Amino acid sequence: MRYLTLARTTLFAAFVAVLLASGGCARLSTVDSDGLWKVVGGQCVPNQRNTNNPAPCTTVDFTRRYAVLKDLNGRAQYLLIPTDRVGGIESPEILYGGSPEYWQFAWDAGRHVEARLKTSLAANQLGLEINSARRRSQNQLHIHIDCMRADVTDAFAPHRGDPPDTWRPVTLDGQHYRVMRVTSLVDRSNPFRVVQRSLGPQQQMSDQTILVTGAGPDAAHDGWLIVHSGLDVDGGSGTAEGLLDHACKVARAS
DSSP states (O other): OHHHHHHHHHHHHHHHHHHHHTTOOOOOSSOOTTHHHHHIIIIIHHHHHHHSOOTTSSEEETTTTEEEEEOSSSSSOEEEEESSOOOOTTOGGGTSTTSOOHHHHHHHTHHHHHHHHTSOOOGGGEEEEEOOGGGOSOSSOOEEEEEEOHHHHHHHGGGGGOOTTOOEEEEETTEEEEEEEESOSSGGGOHHHHHHHHOOTTOOGGGEEEEEEESSSOHHHHOEEEEEEETTSTTOOSOOGGGEETTOHHHHHO
16 A cells, blocks of 8 residues: 555656646646646647757657656656657557667666766666556556665665576565566567566556666666566565655665
């Protein structure tokens, strides 16, 4: 329940942040589930096209079809959001060959986190995360980009030398996950495709959560870890957002 509250609070904060940044004044009693899409499709995209200024987003990339938005919740948390209408982790259009490599783009957008913190992060201090359909408040795909909890980074350290493309079980905060080291985040190693290929016949992508972080300090050398859990697994989770640290304590310690 803690993770569900955290996920909803994060996206609600993002929506409110954008309303405030754009000079709006709103009284919101419930979250608008299309809030992020209204921001990206209704503000960031036309602003970039018409004025070459993506505000309230940080970036709009028309070629790669994504935007990056600073989330109000968190010291340096950003969201990567498609500029196409894409519902979420369950959307089939994220799986076909040639679809945008959102995870690679989100990893590259980690530079915004570092710029906000005014420091460099090791690859295993940066995390990307997406929630399951039942653990999110928004009906537009978004990948969280933020710092990792230091204790979670330590827990993943033994997997730095795992053979690629092999799932290993791990328990974090009393919930069951599995971890796979990969040497790329694109094509067959795209985390969406990796998880989808591994699901059983009765499992659905809508119930899954995915986190990505560096397998070690240098992703180019160590690769990445795909961390997966699901609501359809005993002891599983539909969100891995709690493994991130929105306060970025690791940056204060560095």
